[in-house]
Amino acid sequence: MSAAGDGADPATGLAGLAGLAGRVAFVTGAGQGIGRATALRLAREGAVVCVNDIDPGTAGAVAQETGGLSAPCDVSDLPALREQFARCEREAGPIDLAVANHAFMVMAPFMEHGEAEFARTLEVNLLGTAWLMALCAPAMAARGYGRIVAIASEWGLIGWPNATAYAATKGGIVALVKSVARQYARAGVAVNAVAPGVTDTPQLDVDADDAGLTHEEMVEVYGRDVPLGRIGRPEDIAATVAFLLSEPAGAFVGHVLGPNGGSTRI
Amino acid sequence: MLTPEEIAAAVCFVLLEDTNMVGQVVSPNAGAVL
Numbered sequence: 001m002s003a004a005g006d007g008a009d010p011a012t013g014l015a016g017l018a019g020l021a022g023r024v025a026f027v028t029g030a031g032q033g034i035g036r037a038t039a040l041r042l043a044r045e046g047a048v049v050c051v052n053d054i055d056p057g058t059a060g061a062v063a064q065e066t067g068g069l070s071a072p073c074d075v076s077d078l079p080a081l082r083e084q085f086a087r088c089e090r091e092a093g094p095i096d097l098a099v100a101n102h103a104f105m106v107m108a109p110f111m112e113h114g115e116a117e118f119a120r121t122l123e124v125n126l127l128g129t130a131w132l133m134a135l136c137a138p139a140m141a142a143r144g145y146g147r148i149v150a151i152a153s154e155w156g157l158i159g160w161p162n163a164t165a166y167a168a169t170k171g172g173i174v175a176l177v178k179s180v181a182r183q184y185a186r187a188g189v190a191v192n193a194v195a196p197g198v199t200d201t202p203q204l205d206v207d208a209d210d211a212g213l214t215h216e217e218m219v220e221v222y223g224r225d226v227p228l229g230r231i232g233r234p235e236d237i238a239a240t241v242a243f244l245l246s247e248p249a250g251a252f253v254g255h256v257l258g259p260n261g262g263s264t265r266i
Numbered sequence: 267m268l269t270p271e272e273i274a275a276a277v278c279f280v281l282l283e284d285t286n287m288v289g290q291v292v293s294p295n296a297g298a299v300l
Contacts, residue, residue, distance in 0.1 A: 018275070178300050185297050197286070228288050236286040243283060248275030251268050253297025262288030 019147075019247025021046030024092045026085065028075050028132060029102030031058025033201030034151060034241075037234035038099055039066050041242045047097060050088040052081075054102070068092075075102045075128030085135045094143060097245045098136045100129040100150040100173075103166070105203060107210035110164040118165045125169035126176070133180050133191070141187035147245040150177050151237075152195040154260045162210060170195070174256055181254030192244045192252050197260025198222045199232035227262030268296055 025042045029035040031053030039049045039062050049068035053059035056072035063070035071088050073080035089095055104124035106117045129150050140146025155163055156170025174193055181191035198204070200219055208218035223230045240259045243249055258266045276294045280287065293299065 181297065182300065228286055230286070232286045236284070239283040239285045240287070243275075243279045246275070248272045249294075251272035251276070251294035251296055253295075254300045255293065257287070257292065258290055259285045259287045261286045265289040266291070 016045045017242055017246035020097070020242065020245060022048075023096045024048045024050065024088070024094060025097035025099065025245070026050040026052065026071070026088060026095045026132075026136070027099040027101055028052040028128065029054075030062055030099075031055050033203060034196065034199060034234045034237045035099070035101040036062050037238035038101060038241050039068070041235070041238040042097070042245070043067060045242060048092050050084075050092060050095070052084065052102070074124075075100075075131060076123040078131045081128075081131050082135060085132075094139070095136055096140065096143070096146050098132055098146070098148045099241055099245070100132045100148070101241075102128055103151070103203065105163060105166040105206050107162045107166075107206055108164075109162060113165050121165035121169055125166065126172045129173050130176060133176070137180060137184050137189055137191070140189045141184050144188045146184075146189035147249065148180070148189065148191045149241050149244045150191075150193045151241075152177070152193045152256060154195050154197045154258060154264050157195055157256070157258075157266065158264055177256070178254035185253045188250070190244070190250045190252055191254065192249070193254075193256045194237060194240050194244065195256050195258045195260070195266070196232055196237045196240075197226065197258070197263045199234060199237055201234055225263065226260070230261060232259055232261060268294060 025047045030039040030051045043066035049066045050071045051063040052071045059072040060070040071084040152173045153170035155167040160167045177193040
Protein backbone atom coordinates (compact mmCIF):
# COMPACT_ATOMS: atom_id res chain seq x y z
CA MET A 1 0.00 0.00 0.00
CA SER A 2 1.10 3.59 -0.44
CA ALA A 3 0.02 7.11 0.30
CA ALA A 4 -1.40 8.68 -2.83
CA GLY A 5 -0.26 12.30 -2.51
CA ASP A 6 1.78 14.98 -0.77
CA GLY A 7 -1.12 17.06 0.49
CA ALA A 8 -0.88 20.02 -1.86
CA ASP A 9 -4.15 20.88 -3.58
CA PRO A 10 -3.62 20.27 -7.33
CA ALA A 11 -6.16 22.99 -8.21
CA THR A 12 -4.94 25.77 -5.92
CA GLY A 13 -1.39 24.75 -5.07
CA LEU A 14 -2.18 25.39 -1.41
CA ALA A 15 -0.17 23.37 1.07
CA GLY A 16 -1.79 20.37 2.71
CA LEU A 17 -3.11 20.11 6.23
CA ALA A 18 -0.56 19.58 8.99
CA GLY A 19 -0.32 16.19 10.61
CA LEU A 20 -1.99 13.97 8.03
CA ALA A 21 0.89 12.82 5.82
CA GLY A 22 2.24 9.44 6.80
CA ARG A 23 -0.50 8.71 9.31
CA VAL A 24 -2.87 5.74 9.07
CA ALA A 25 -6.58 6.52 8.84
CA PHE A 26 -9.57 4.20 9.23
CA VAL A 27 -12.73 5.47 7.50
CA THR A 28 -16.02 3.61 7.85
CA GLY A 29 -18.71 3.59 5.19
CA ALA A 30 -16.11 4.77 2.72
CA GLY A 31 -17.34 2.89 -0.33
CA GLN A 32 -19.36 5.85 -1.56
CA GLY A 33 -20.51 9.39 -0.85
CA ILE A 34 -18.96 11.36 2.00
CA GLY A 35 -16.82 8.43 3.15
CA ARG A 36 -15.31 7.94 -0.28
CA ALA A 37 -14.63 11.67 -0.64
CA THR A 38 -12.98 11.65 2.78
CA ALA A 39 -10.82 8.66 1.89
CA LEU A 40 -9.71 10.35 -1.33
CA ARG A 41 -8.97 13.63 0.47
CA LEU A 42 -6.93 11.90 3.18
CA ALA A 43 -4.98 9.96 0.57
CA ARG A 44 -4.24 13.22 -1.24
CA GLU A 45 -2.97 14.59 2.06
CA GLY A 46 -0.55 11.68 2.25
CA ALA A 47 -2.34 9.45 4.74
CA VAL A 48 -2.60 5.68 4.32
CA VAL A 49 -6.33 4.99 4.28
CA CYS A 50 -8.05 1.83 5.52
CA VAL A 51 -11.34 1.76 3.63
CA ASN A 52 -14.22 0.17 5.49
CA ASP A 53 -17.62 -0.51 3.97
CA ILE A 54 -20.28 -3.16 4.44
CA ASP A 55 -19.95 -3.80 0.69
CA PRO A 56 -16.60 -5.49 -0.03
CA GLY A 57 -16.82 -4.46 -3.68
CA THR A 58 -16.98 -0.72 -3.07
CA ALA A 59 -14.47 -0.92 -0.20
CA GLY A 60 -12.03 -2.64 -2.54
CA ALA A 61 -12.61 -0.16 -5.34
CA VAL A 62 -11.96 2.87 -3.11
CA ALA A 63 -8.95 1.16 -1.53
CA GLN A 64 -7.57 0.76 -5.04
CA GLU A 65 -8.24 4.45 -5.80
CA THR A 66 -6.47 5.57 -2.63
CA GLY A 67 -3.67 3.02 -2.63
CA GLY A 68 -4.80 1.95 0.83
CA LEU A 69 -6.26 -1.14 2.46
CA SER A 70 -9.72 -2.60 2.06
CA ALA A 71 -11.37 -3.40 5.42
CA PRO A 72 -14.93 -4.51 4.70
CA CYS A 73 -17.34 -5.43 7.49
CA ASP A 74 -20.58 -4.44 9.19
CA VAL A 75 -19.53 -1.89 11.84
CA SER A 76 -22.33 -3.01 14.16
CA ASP A 77 -20.63 -6.43 14.34
CA LEU A 78 -17.98 -5.71 16.97
CA PRO A 79 -15.91 -8.90 16.51
CA ALA A 80 -15.77 -8.32 12.74
CA LEU A 81 -14.83 -4.67 13.17
CA ARG A 82 -12.19 -5.59 15.75
CA GLU A 83 -10.71 -8.13 13.33
CA GLN A 84 -10.52 -5.64 10.43
CA PHE A 85 -9.13 -2.91 12.68
CA ALA A 86 -6.40 -5.19 14.03
CA ARG A 87 -5.52 -6.45 10.54
CA CYS A 88 -5.14 -2.88 9.28
CA GLU A 89 -2.87 -2.00 12.22
CA ARG A 90 -0.73 -5.09 11.55
CA GLU A 91 -0.37 -4.24 7.87
CA ALA A 92 -0.28 -0.41 7.92
CA GLY A 93 0.74 0.59 11.45
CA PRO A 94 -1.04 2.28 14.37
CA ILE A 95 -4.27 4.00 13.41
CA ASP A 96 -4.06 7.64 14.52
CA LEU A 97 -7.03 8.96 12.54
CA ALA A 98 -10.53 7.49 12.62
CA VAL A 99 -13.70 8.58 10.88
CA ALA A 100 -17.07 7.08 11.81
CA ASN A 101 -18.96 7.89 8.63
CA HIS A 102 -21.15 4.80 8.16
CA ALA A 103 -24.91 5.27 8.25
CA PHE A 104 -28.18 3.41 7.79
CA MET A 105 -31.35 5.35 7.08
CA VAL A 106 -34.98 4.50 6.48
CA MET A 107 -37.49 7.27 5.96
CA ALA A 108 -40.93 6.95 7.50
CA PRO A 109 -43.09 8.73 10.08
CA PHE A 110 -42.33 7.67 13.66
CA MET A 111 -45.15 5.14 14.06
CA GLU A 112 -44.48 3.63 10.64
CA HIS A 113 -40.90 2.67 11.41
CA GLY A 114 -40.73 -1.10 11.71
CA GLU A 115 -39.18 -2.38 14.94
CA ALA A 116 -36.41 -4.15 13.05
CA GLU A 117 -35.62 -1.04 11.01
CA PHE A 118 -35.53 1.14 14.12
CA ALA A 119 -33.24 -1.31 15.90
CA ARG A 120 -31.00 -1.67 12.85
CA THR A 121 -30.62 2.12 12.62
CA LEU A 122 -29.54 2.26 16.26
CA GLU A 123 -27.15 -0.67 15.86
CA VAL A 124 -25.39 0.66 12.81
CA ASN A 125 -25.33 4.39 13.44
CA LEU A 126 -24.91 4.68 17.19
CA LEU A 127 -23.43 1.37 18.29
CA GLY A 128 -21.15 1.17 15.25
CA THR A 129 -19.74 4.59 16.12
CA ALA A 130 -19.30 3.60 19.76
CA TRP A 131 -17.53 0.37 18.76
CA LEU A 132 -15.11 2.26 16.51
CA MET A 133 -14.32 4.72 19.30
CA ALA A 134 -13.85 1.87 21.77
CA LEU A 135 -11.34 0.23 19.45
CA CYS A 136 -9.26 3.30 18.75
CA ALA A 137 -9.56 5.87 21.58
CA PRO A 138 -7.75 3.92 24.36
CA ALA A 139 -4.90 2.95 22.01
CA MET A 140 -4.57 6.51 20.74
CA ALA A 141 -4.51 7.76 24.33
CA ALA A 142 -1.78 5.28 25.22
CA ARG A 143 0.31 6.68 22.33
CA GLY A 144 -0.56 10.27 23.32
CA TYR A 145 -2.05 11.27 19.96
CA GLY A 146 -5.20 10.69 17.97
CA ARG A 147 -8.00 12.30 16.03
CA ILE A 148 -11.54 10.91 15.81
CA VAL A 149 -14.35 12.44 13.76
CA ALA A 150 -17.89 11.11 13.78
CA ILE A 151 -20.36 12.09 11.11
CA ALA A 152 -23.54 13.27 12.80
CA SER A 153 -26.22 15.15 10.86
CA GLU A 154 -28.05 18.44 10.81
CA TRP A 155 -31.14 16.30 11.46
CA GLY A 156 -29.52 15.05 14.67
CA LEU A 157 -29.58 18.66 15.90
CA ILE A 158 -32.99 19.82 14.69
CA GLY A 159 -34.87 16.52 14.26
CA TRP A 160 -36.68 15.37 11.13
CA PRO A 161 -40.21 13.99 11.15
CA ASN A 162 -39.71 11.42 8.42
CA ALA A 163 -36.38 10.17 9.70
CA THR A 164 -37.00 9.74 13.42
CA ALA A 165 -34.70 6.80 14.03
CA TYR A 166 -31.90 8.27 11.91
CA ALA A 167 -32.18 11.71 13.56
CA ALA A 168 -32.24 10.13 17.03
CA THR A 169 -29.06 8.18 16.36
CA LYS A 170 -27.32 11.23 14.93
CA GLY A 171 -28.28 13.26 18.02
CA GLY A 172 -26.92 10.39 20.09
CA ILE A 173 -23.66 10.56 18.18
CA VAL A 174 -23.27 14.22 19.19
CA ALA A 175 -23.64 13.27 22.88
CA LEU A 176 -21.30 10.30 22.39
CA VAL A 177 -18.68 12.56 20.81
CA LYS A 178 -18.88 15.16 23.57
CA SER A 179 -18.64 12.50 26.28
CA VAL A 180 -15.71 10.60 24.76
CA ALA A 181 -14.01 13.93 23.94
CA ARG A 182 -14.14 14.97 27.58
CA GLN A 183 -12.54 11.69 28.66
CA TYR A 184 -9.67 11.61 26.19
CA ALA A 185 -8.79 15.26 25.49
CA ARG A 186 -5.93 15.44 27.99
CA ALA A 187 -4.41 12.30 26.51
CA GLY A 188 -3.95 14.06 23.16
CA VAL A 189 -6.98 12.53 21.48
CA ALA A 190 -9.31 15.05 19.85
CA VAL A 191 -12.84 13.75 19.31
CA ASN A 192 -15.24 15.88 17.28
CA ALA A 193 -18.28 15.66 15.05
CA VAL A 194 -19.31 16.97 11.68
CA ALA A 195 -23.05 17.48 11.22
CA PRO A 196 -23.61 17.94 7.49
CA GLY A 197 -26.76 19.36 6.01
CA VAL A 198 -28.38 17.53 3.12
CA THR A 199 -25.58 16.32 0.87
CA ASP A 200 -25.64 14.96 -2.66
CA THR A 201 -24.73 11.33 -2.03
CA PRO A 202 -26.37 8.01 -2.96
CA GLN A 203 -28.17 8.19 0.44
CA LEU A 204 -30.28 10.98 -1.09
CA ASP A 205 -32.04 8.27 -3.10
CA VAL A 206 -33.80 7.27 0.14
CA ASP A 207 -35.20 10.80 0.43
CA ALA A 208 -36.13 10.86 -3.26
CA ASP A 209 -37.98 7.54 -3.01
CA ASP A 210 -39.85 8.77 0.07
CA ALA A 211 -40.86 11.98 -1.74
CA GLY A 212 -41.66 10.27 -5.05
CA LEU A 213 -39.03 12.30 -6.88
CA THR A 214 -35.95 11.58 -8.93
CA HIS A 215 -32.53 12.10 -7.37
CA GLU A 216 -32.01 15.26 -9.44
CA GLU A 217 -35.42 16.66 -8.44
CA MET A 218 -34.62 15.97 -4.79
CA VAL A 219 -31.33 17.87 -5.09
CA GLU A 220 -33.21 20.84 -6.53
CA VAL A 221 -36.03 20.76 -3.95
CA TYR A 222 -33.69 20.57 -0.95
CA GLY A 223 -31.40 23.23 -2.43
CA ARG A 224 -34.23 25.79 -2.64
CA ASP A 225 -34.36 26.21 1.16
CA VAL A 226 -30.61 26.47 1.72
CA PRO A 227 -29.24 30.02 2.10
CA LEU A 228 -26.22 29.07 -0.01
CA GLY A 229 -28.59 28.03 -2.79
CA ARG A 230 -27.42 24.45 -3.07
CA ILE A 231 -27.06 21.31 -1.00
CA GLY A 232 -23.67 20.03 0.07
CA ARG A 233 -21.17 18.09 -2.00
CA PRO A 234 -19.27 15.16 -0.52
CA GLU A 235 -16.05 17.10 -1.01
CA ASP A 236 -17.36 19.94 1.20
CA ILE A 237 -17.83 17.54 4.06
CA ALA A 238 -14.55 15.72 3.41
CA ALA A 239 -12.67 19.03 3.69
CA THR A 240 -14.27 19.68 7.08
CA VAL A 241 -13.46 16.17 8.28
CA ALA A 242 -9.86 16.46 7.07
CA PHE A 243 -9.40 19.70 8.99
CA LEU A 244 -10.67 18.13 12.23
CA LEU A 245 -8.24 15.26 11.69
CA SER A 246 -5.29 17.62 11.30
CA GLU A 247 -2.80 18.33 14.05
CA PRO A 248 -3.89 21.93 14.87
CA ALA A 249 -7.46 20.71 15.34
CA GLY A 250 -6.35 19.46 18.77
CA ALA A 251 -7.80 22.77 19.95
CA PHE A 252 -11.27 21.41 19.16
CA VAL A 253 -12.77 19.17 21.86
CA GLY A 254 -16.27 17.77 21.45
CA HIS A 255 -17.05 20.35 18.79
CA VAL A 256 -19.72 20.01 16.12
CA LEU A 257 -18.98 21.67 12.80
CA GLY A 258 -21.96 22.13 10.52
CA PRO A 259 -21.22 22.34 6.81
CA ASN A 260 -24.83 22.83 5.73
CA GLY A 261 -24.94 25.86 3.46
CA GLY A 262 -26.37 27.98 6.27
CA SER A 263 -29.60 26.04 6.73
CA THR A 264 -28.83 25.67 10.46
CA ARG A 265 -26.36 28.03 12.14
CA ILE A 266 -24.60 26.36 15.08
CA MET B 267 -4.20 27.49 26.90
CA LEU B 268 -4.34 27.50 23.15
CA THR B 269 -1.61 28.67 20.85
CA PRO B 270 -2.09 31.45 18.29
CA GLU B 271 -1.15 28.91 15.62
CA GLU B 272 -4.11 26.71 16.52
CA ILE B 273 -6.50 29.62 16.11
CA ALA B 274 -4.75 30.60 12.89
CA ALA B 275 -5.24 27.08 11.55
CA ALA B 276 -8.98 27.33 12.23
CA VAL B 277 -9.14 30.75 10.56
CA CYS B 278 -7.27 29.47 7.51
CA PHE B 279 -9.61 26.48 7.32
CA VAL B 280 -12.66 28.74 7.23
CA LEU B 281 -11.04 31.15 4.77
CA LEU B 282 -9.39 28.75 2.38
CA GLU B 283 -11.19 25.43 2.34
CA ASP B 284 -13.95 25.03 -0.20
CA THR B 285 -16.74 23.89 2.14
CA ASN B 286 -20.41 24.87 2.36
CA MET B 287 -20.20 26.38 5.85
CA VAL B 288 -22.34 29.54 6.07
CA GLY B 289 -22.95 31.48 9.29
CA GLN B 290 -21.16 28.91 11.43
CA VAL B 291 -19.31 29.68 14.65
CA VAL B 292 -16.05 27.75 14.74
CA SER B 293 -14.76 27.69 18.29
CA PRO B 294 -11.33 26.23 19.01
CA ASN B 295 -11.51 26.41 22.81
CA ALA B 296 -9.89 23.16 24.00
CA GLY B 297 -13.23 22.02 25.37
CA ALA B 298 -13.78 24.99 27.69
CA VAL B 299 -17.24 25.30 26.17
CA LEU B 300 -18.82 22.06 25.06
